Amino acid sequence: MWRLARSAASNLRRARPFSSCIPGPCIVHKRGADILHDPWFNKDTGFPLTERDRLGLRGLLPPRVISFEQQYARFMESYHSLEKNTQGQPDGFVSLAKWRILNRLHDRNETLYYRVLIDNIEDFAPIIYTPTVGLVCQNYSGLFRRPRGMYFSAKDKGEMMSMIYNWPANQVDMIVLTDGSRILGLGDLGVQGIGIPIGKLDMYVAAAGINPQRILPVMLDVGTNNQKLLEDRLYLGLRQPRLEGEEYLSIVDEFMEAVHTRWPKAIVQFEDFQMKWAFETLQRYRKRFCMFNDDIQGTAGVALAGLLGTVRTQGRPLADFANQKIVVVGAGSAGLGVLNMAVQAVKRMAGADANPQFFLLDKDGLITKARKVIDPAAAPFAKAPAEIEELGLMEGANLIEVVKKVKPHVLLGLSGVGGVFNEEVLKAMRESDSAKPAIFAMSNPTMNAECAAVDAFKHAGENIVFASGSPFKNVDLGNGKVGHVNQANNMYLFPGIGLGALLSGARLISDGMLQAASECLASYITDDEIQRGVLYPPIGSIRDITAEVGAAVIQAAVAEELAEGHGDIGPRELRQMSKEETVEHVKHNMWFPIYSPLVHEK
Ligand SMILES: NC(=O)C1=CN([C@@H]2O[C@H](COP(=O)(O)OP(=O)(O)OC[C@H]3O[C@@H](n4cnc5c(N)ncnc54)[C@H](O)[C@@H]3O)[C@@H](O)[C@H]2O)C=CC1
Numbered sequence: 001m002w003r004l005a006r007s008a009a010s011n012l013r014r015a016r017p018f019s020s021c022i023p024g025p026c027i028v029h030k031r032g033a034d035i036l037h038d039p040w041f042n043k044d045t046g047f048p049l050t051e052r053d054r055l056g057l058r059g060l061l062p063p064r065v066i067s068f069e070q071q072y073a074r075f076m077e078s079y080h081s082l083e084k085n086t087q088g089q090p091d092g093f094v095s096l097a098k099w100r101i102l103n104r105l106h107d108r109n110e111t112l113y114y115r116v117l118i119d120n121i122e123d124f125a126p127i128i129y130t131p132t133v134g135l136v137c138q139n140y141s142g143l144f145r146r147p148r149g150m151y152f153s154a155k156d157k158g159e160m161m162s163m164i165y166n167w168p169a170n171q172v173d174m175i176v177l178t179d180g181s182r183i184l185g186l187g188d189l190g191v192q193g194i195g196i197p198i199g200k201l202d203m204y205v206a207a208a209g210i211n212p213q214r215i216l217p218v219m220l221d222v223g224t225n226n227q228k229l230l231e232d233r234l235y236l237g238l239r240q241p242r243l244e245g246e247e248y249l250s251i252v253d254e255f256m257e258a259v260h261t262r263w264p265k266a267i268v269q270f271e272d273f274q275m276k277w278a279f280e281t282l283q284r285y286r287k288r289f290c291m292f293n294d295d296i297q298g299t300a301g302v303a304l305a306g307l308l309g310t311v312r313t314q315g316r317p318l319a320d321f322a323n324q325k326i327v328v329v330g331a332g333s334a335g336l337g338v339l340n341m342a343v344q345a346v347k348r349m350a351g352a353d354a355n356p357q358f359f360l361l362d363k364d365g366l367i368t369k370a371r372k373v374i375d376p377a378a379a380p381f382a383k384a385p386a387e388i389e390e391l392g393l394m395e396g397a398n399l400i401e402v403v404k405k406v407k408p409h410v411l412l413g414l415s416g417v418g419g420v421f422n423e424e425v426l427k428a429m430r431e432s433d434s435a436k437p438a439i440f441a442m443s444n445p446t447m448n449a450e451c452a453a454v455d456a457f458k459h460a461g462e463n464i465v466f467a468s469g470s471p472f473k474n475v476d477l478g479n480g481k482v483g484h485v486n487q488a489n490n491m492y493l494f495p496g497i498g499l500g501a502l503l504s505g506a507r508l509i510s511d512g513m514l515q516a517a518s519e520c521l522a523s524y525i526t527d528d529e530i531q532r533g534v535l536y537p538p539i540g541s542i543r544d545i546t547a548e549v550g551a552a553v554i555q556a557a558v559a560e561e562l563a564e565g566h567g568d569i570g571p572r573e574l575r576q577m578s579k580e581e582t583v584e585h586v587k588h589n590m591w592f593p594i595y596s597p598l599v600h601e602k
């Protein structure tokens with residue numbers, strides 16, 4: 001027996017900050033203890049007496065009904081006591097303890113979990129997302145208590161089409177998929193990488209208001225080349241080397257077909273794939289499915305928005321971006337994604353013949369056309385030897401030589417190597433040709449950042465603009481001055497890209513949609529903020545940002561005639577919406593955590 005609840009639309013509208021969102025009617029197929037054990041529906045002590053009566057919950061809970069607000073306050077009190085009780089303990093210990101308390105709530109009561117997450121996103125993002133999620137992935141096999149998401153392994157070949165129907169939700173809107181081969185800057189973590197799709201999807205719920213009943217974190221376990229994990233007796237993944245070549249691709253193909261068959265409109269975000277598969281799968285699927293690669297495309301959009309911001313901090317017009325000298329350290333999926341998008345931006349601004357002043361380094365130093373073996377994805381950014389000889393540089397020049405000779409406006413790290421922007425490199429940035437040199441230490445988690453914020457301001461000078469992938473505290477520069485720390489992380493864009501793609505019903509995610517997302521983020525910051533070195537809005541306003549980004553993505557999809565509409569709103573209605581109406585429409589469709597009635601009111 002199941003019950004269908006009416007949505008008390010008018011009351012709910014009043015109750016919510018994003019008030020226009022009306023959740024669909026809530027269907028409960030379960031009764032009694034099964035409901036208490038289902039985090040989608042569980043309200044713990046918050047079940048009203050009528051629901052206790054009619055859902056077979058009487059006697060299964062202590063008699064007093066506790067309001068949502070009281071439950072919220074109680075959780076926050078426990079959280080703050082934990083903070084107090086763990087003072088002075090090592091950072092990793094404290095972070096994992098905080099992750100555990102949040103994870104327990106996540107496992108028990110999703111409505112309360114997402115409400116505390118949304119309201120405290122600035123404090124909790126570093127726990128459910130970078131940097132703590134990295135530590136969680138490293139320790140996942142030991143931390144594992146309850147499964148979350150789906151696992152498809154190489155042993156499931158031929159079975160995926162039926163397995164996909166094991167997922168209990170009828171509708172899935174957003175999938176984040178990894179094969180665990182490059183988790184943040186921590187390398188191959190095999191099946192333990194599932195923590196990343198979970199963390200990214202938590203950000204989808206918090207920032208984009210995707211209904212948590214419609215998200216699906218997925219691990220494709222094709223083995224691991226991490227010897228330590230293969231030898232770990234607690235390791236929960238396949239104990240075999242990673243599949244390669246056609247064998248590997250056939251697994252991803254089968255998964256994509258299965259997903260598309262069950263949920264043709266679901267958006268698939270590829271996350272933390274090693275570079276060769278990141279590019280290969282993007283090319284393979286981007287015209288066939290509505291998917292994107294966050295590390296290549298999301299990161300690029302966020303970096304470009306920040307780079308355009310740095311032009312503004314120098315008091316120059318945006319078109320001056322074409323003349324910026326940018327040194328990118330790291331020629332992987334993220335670094336190359338950034339350069340691809342930055343080159344496109346230069347060509348739009350300065351014409352197809354423009355020659356951007358971008359320099360690319362990998363672990364073997366400066367990449368030039370003289371290099372014997374060069375990755376095809378990096379080849380377009382390799383400098384001609386004649387061009388760099390003028391600067392006194394050669395193939396393979398190291399970072400300090402490049403910074404000293406180029407005197408870049410921007411030094412941007414996506415190498416995954418902690419501390420590679422050392423004191424000498426940072427001091428060399430004092431000779432930059434920019435009055436406000438920018439340092440982007442974008443690698444994650446914190447220990448893999450190319451430098452710490454405090455070192456950047458100390459060695460490169462107080463007039464720098466600084467951004468990092470994982471959060472650092474603002475730096476006290478003395479005399480009341482503060483060095484502002486920006487968080488250049490793709491979390492500013494991927495939720496809006498996914499939500500915009502979903503609500504537009506786009507057939508695919510085009511470069512134009514991604515460019516619109518990046519431009520929207522870039523335009524979010526006022527001149528006053530720019531003067532203070534602020535390149536990105538506060539994380540606390542992530543829902544507002546995501547609504548704007550989502551609307552920009554929808555409008556781009558409509559303009560390119562890719563939008564097929566979503567739910568009751570067809571492409572015609574989308575086309576007729578003004579910018580403001582599109583933003584309202586996006587907000588209207590954001591899920592917000594409140595307890596929905598689970599039974600008809602009499
Ligand atoms: N802030 C953000 O939003 C994002 C940050 N990232 C971070 O970027 C990092 C790299 O990610 P991917 O590009 O996907 O990795 P990847 O493994 O594809 O590429 C890493 C690149 O760094 C180069 N490298 C290694 N050691 C180096 C050294 N000492 N000097 C110069 N280059 C060196 C490698 O040769 C390679 O080209 C990771 O730490 C990841 O967490 C990635 C995506 C988004």
Ligand SMILES: CC(=O)C(=O)O
Nearest residue numbers: 184272295444489490
């Ligand atoms: C942020 C992110 O996607 C990464 O570090 O891989």
Ligand SMILES: [Mg+2]
Nearest residue numbers: 271272294295
């Ligand atoms: Mg990533």
